[in-house]
Amino acid sequence: MSHTPDTAHLLQQPVQGSAGQPHPHDSARRHVTGSAPYVDDMAELPGTVHIAIGKSPIAHGRLNALHLDDVRTAEGVIDILTFADLPAETDVGPVFKGDPLLVEKEISFYGQPLFAVAARSHRLAKQAALSGRADCEAAEPVLDIAAAMRQNRFVRPPHFMQKGDAAAVLAAAEHTLSGKLYVRGQEHFYLETQVSYAIPEDDGGVTVYCSTQHPSEVQKLVAEVLGIPLALVRIIVRRLGGGFGGKETQAAPWACLAALFAVRLKRPAKLRLDRQDDMQLTGKRHDFANEYRAAFDADGKIQAADIRLAALCGYSPDLSDAIVDRAMFHSDNAYHYPNALISGYRCQTHTVSNTAFRGFGGPQGVIAAEALMEDIAQAVGHDALDVRYTNLYQEGDSTHYGQKIEHFYLPELMRELEQSSGYRTRREAVGAFNRRHRHQKRGLALTPVKFGISFTVTFLNQGGALVHIYTDGSVHLNHGGVEMGQGLFTKVAQIVAAEFALDIERIKISATDTDKVPNTSATAASSGTDLNGMAAQNACRTLKQRLLDFIGSHFDRPSENVRFWRNHVLIADNDIRTADNDALAALAADPQHCRCLAFGELATLAYQHSISLSASGFYATPEIYYHRDSASGKPFYYFAFGAACSEVEIDTLTGEYRVLRSDILHDVGRSINPAVDIGQIEGGFIQGMGWLTTEDLRWNDNGRLDSAAAATYKIPTAADVPEIFNVALYHRANPEATVYHSKAVGEPPFMLGISVWCALRDAVAACADYRVRPELNAPATPEEILHAVNRVQSGADNAV
Structure with a gap:
């Protein structure tokens, strides 16, 4: 079988958007035209409720009572959640405990969530939340590093790294100096504030569209707060309007509250923080x-x-x-x-x-x-x-x-x-x-x-991916990384395109989804491409080996006689592993010594011979450890x-x-x-x-x-x-x-x-x-x- 005249001209063109080439961000045009949908852009289902937060008026002290009658009778209010209403886990600390979803008694910072209210609209929920009153007993807060150091107040024990004997050398040195520097923190100021949209499922579970860098962690915490298995919680993330670390752990509380209302009310629930609430209620870079x-x-x-x-x-x-x-x-x-x-x-x-x-x-x-x-x-x-x-x-x-x-x-x-x-x-x-x-x-x-x-944390250095080849030669790509504007999806798609020698337009990028790739790490630590790119490459190479094995049995040609090249597969009479583009082009035009199949033709042929065209990939970073x-x-x-x-x-x-x-x-x-x-x-x-x-x-x-x-x-x-x-x-x-x-x-x-x-x-x-x-x-x-x-x-x- 040789190439047809309709595809011959394609063999003279290089593949577009392969790894190593500059290529536009996959959503660049949609970003600048405003057509890229974020969570708050999703069409709301009938009956959607909107959630707002009732906040603490003091930085430190004790909550004696909440007076919420005016909240309950406010226009448009449908439901209220307080600590007493939480059905299962009440602490959403990501690694160590200490982050109550809602205050029970102790107030730990100004604006800390005391209750949540669901109403017909965002505006009505905000208005209702402002009508709540908290009976608080204020205490003197500790607000700076100096005071915390004097009082030995630490969230975790101090840690020390030592090499040689610095104290002895300093004591004996001829030239010494000392200095100090105070560096303030930084607000993430992502364009899209924290937002989650939760939809109840008929099996008691919930699907949450969430602006998070860590879908698997949100899945875990939502499941724990609801008291249900992780398998009943699905987190979907197509894109973030910026993250910078601010949505690694701190997207979870808002997803949990949205999920609680959705399951409790059996209707969709959305929680979107406006800018001032987002800045007040979420953490920053450390001073x-x-x-x-x-x-x-x-x-x-x-x-x-x-x-x-x-x-x-x-x-x-x-x-x-x-x-x-x-x-x-x-x-x-x-x-x-x-x-x-x-x-x-x-x-x-x-x-x-x-x-x-x-x-x-x-x-x-x-x-x-x-x-x-x-x-x-x-x-x-x-x-x-x-x-x-x-x-x-x-x-x-x-x-x-x-x-x-x-x-x-x-x-x-x-x-x-x-x-x-x-x-x-x-x-x-x-x-x-x-x-x-x-x-x-x-x-x-x-x-x-x-x-x-x-x-x-060594075990976090792992990534997973899922790749499907369809019979028309298009490829579906999913992995555990989150696209937050940094171009991760584009890069991983380029890797897949390079592995199969395809134009990047043939690679369909799909939303990060805990139903497809489980137990993922956060997209953080600059490791998104390293982990997910390698996992995707691993899946592609599993599929390529299946196709090579099929070609070997069906066409009686060893793998060294096969090249994936310019949206096609060349199956030659001789070894073509090191052939350059000119030699490959000549072979592609030589039906006596080379079969040239369009990639889709090969995929269809493999499917007709019951070859699996789907594979998962996995990667874990080698050699690293810390005691x-x-x-x-x-x-x-x-x-x-x-x-x-x-x-x-x-x-x-x-x-x-x-x-x-x-x-x-x-x-x-x-x-x-x-x-x-x-x-x-x-x-x-x-x-x-x-x-x-x-x-x-x-x-x-x-x-x-x-x-x-x-x-x-x-x-x-x-x-x-x-x-x-x-x-x-x-x-x-x-x-x-x-x-x-x-x-x-x-x-x-x-x-x-x-x-x-x-x-x-x-x-x-x-x-x-x-x-x-x-x-x-x-x-x-x-x-x-x-x-x-x-x-x-x-x-x-x-x-x-």
Whole structure:
């Protein structure tokens, strides 16, 4: 059988959207036209009720009674839920207990849910919830890290990582310094707020359409709250309007409440938080109070480091144990500490429980290392970049948690960026500018990132996928990862397309669904493509082997004589494993020596011979482990590298600033989709810059979040993008056996934004001719910069 004239021209065209090619996000056009449906866009079924939350008016104390008569009689109200109405499990803590779905007695943060009300519309539910009254007995809240540390209030015990004898080296060292840095948290500010739509099923179960990064966890918690088996709960997620970690654990309470009302009332139920409620009721990135001491030689090479990281966790553990662990893992960033003591404290406060955010604690650790590099550079009078080079890991070194440094090509990447960005020339120009200008100062910084890729809880590093081939040659793809705008679905579809040598248009991407792939991990830790891509590849290769075995028996040809190529399958008389495109094209046109079947023809033929065309795939990351008792192991499969060079200008009279230029060179291994990867790098950098410059979370003395709306909380906009913004990929295949030797790209670029903060700090130091080490807490708002300028000019900060 040979190809027909109608398909001959297709063999002259490469497949479209295969792995390694830039390809648009699968929903890009729908995103910009507004036609991509999110949960709140779904057509509501008849009888749908809408849910609102009754909130605590105090941050800490005791709930004595709820007075809800006015709520019950309010217009449109259908039902009310209080703690006493919960049928089974009442605590929705994701790992450790401590997160009551509704308050029973103890109130732990301002705005904590006391009751939920279901009404005919969202507006009526909101109005009714406001009419409820709570009889509360207030107590003095603990609202900050310092108070929690004084009282030894921790959501989980402190943890320590140690290498060598840092205390002894510090005591004997000729050169030492100490510093501290307070880094505030960050609101996720996803475009789509928390939302769930629950539909009761006739078997007592429930289907929930949910905006979550972790469908399997939502499934588990909904089942526990309802007191039913997991198999009766189905969670479906097609897309999220942003997540950034804020929907990893904290989507679950709202899904549970929606499911409770749906099953209780036997009618669909929707819970959508408006922006102010979302900001008040959900956790953020953790504040960190970092302190450090270091010993170093006259060239700035570190001999010992003692770093204390204290996180503001809120009232419950949530994911704080692992988040502070990752901050501790990354408190070295890219630098070798021969002797180190790293301490991590998980401080309990009467505030909303903080949670995962892009980088998962890593950024708060990395910034401590970069502040240390800046301080040492000023102390020894060297350029900060040279001090960074001096302290970079070398191949074969070990981290403070015992992981050996392998495949460490970050120094080459940094030197390439140093050259391409013109760092040395620009450093001289910055100095000249600062000498000429009294009230404007410029700063420049080139900072690296070494970020570990894997969940640090080892068993979470697994993924599953399901692939069907239909008889027309189209392919259905499902996997456990969640699409939240980062391009995961596109990348995994490209992997499937590459495995079968098909155009990506032939791959049907379907919603994440606990009915299709069970027991999945959260889409987090930058591992979405690593885990789900490998699982999908595994399923494809199972199917390919079945097809090859069928071809072998049906056409009497060994697998080396078969190639999947340009939407077709070539079955030749000879070995064609290494044939190039020209040779394959010639074979395809040679019916005497090669059969050329359209992929759909092969699928139909296999089906007619009772060959299964469906397969599940699975992948678990190899080689990784971490022994918490000894604080040692190999928690990361590999490291992703990157570097950014940023230049800023500040006005010393107002504290206002501009980011003049940023150059980025980032390592993504062998890119599966360069366009998507560059977009992730750009977005991660801007979000990281926003964390450290404009996004300022503020609570009042009563524990209420004052910056609970876009009017009072400033995320970066297009106007904040650097005036010159250059982003490039560092082309080097991942030495580890990841999918097509790619590397993760979701979280590592976030920390490139630290280069902007370091440049601002450099500009502040220039106000005192670098004789004073500035204390510049984050976010470095104009107010904070102005205070820092005034301190260095008065000599109030640490003199060098």
